[in-house]
Amino acid sequence: MSNRPIGTSPGRLKKRSEFLAVRRGEKRRGRLFLLEVLDRADDAPPRFGLTVTKKVGNAAVRNRIRRRLKEAARVHAGGDMSPGNDYVIVGRREVLTVPFDELKHELSRRIRGAR
Numbered sequence: 001m002s003n004r005p006i007g008t009s010p011g012r013l014k015k016r017s018e019f020l021a022v023r024r025g026e027k028r029r030g031r032l033f034l035l036e037v038l039d040r041a042d043d044a045p046p047r048f049g050l051t052v053t054k055k056v057g058n059a060a061v062r063n064r065i066r067r068r069l070k071e072a073a074r075v076h077a078g079g080d081m082s083p084g085n086d087y088v089i090v091g092r093r094e095v096l097t098v099p100f101d102e103l104k105h106e107l108s109r110r111i112r113g114a115r
Helices: 016-022 058-080 099-114
Strands: 026-029 034-037 049-050 085-091
Touching: 016 034, 016 049, 016 085, 034 058, 034 099, 058 085, 058 099
Parallel strands: 049 085
Antiparallel strands: 026 034, 034 085
């Protein structure tokens, strides 16, 4: 399962400048979302942020996508995040149509860097 100690969860990216900094990092494209990863070169806990563009739909649709991605990261993929990295997950509309188990596994796989 997870190899991180219980009680340590990834932090959150909150400021626009933090999100923009992650854009300089590696991009891992997928059918369900784009994952941007930046190595901060430190040993601090990992941090992640979620974003969904207005192209995807209205506020209700964007919020549903955000909630599904946030829960998938919380229950499954958070343990795959490496210390010293920042992650930004850019959600796509397809997140709403796939089974939750598939979403969890895809997110976990992308975070680990597997193709």
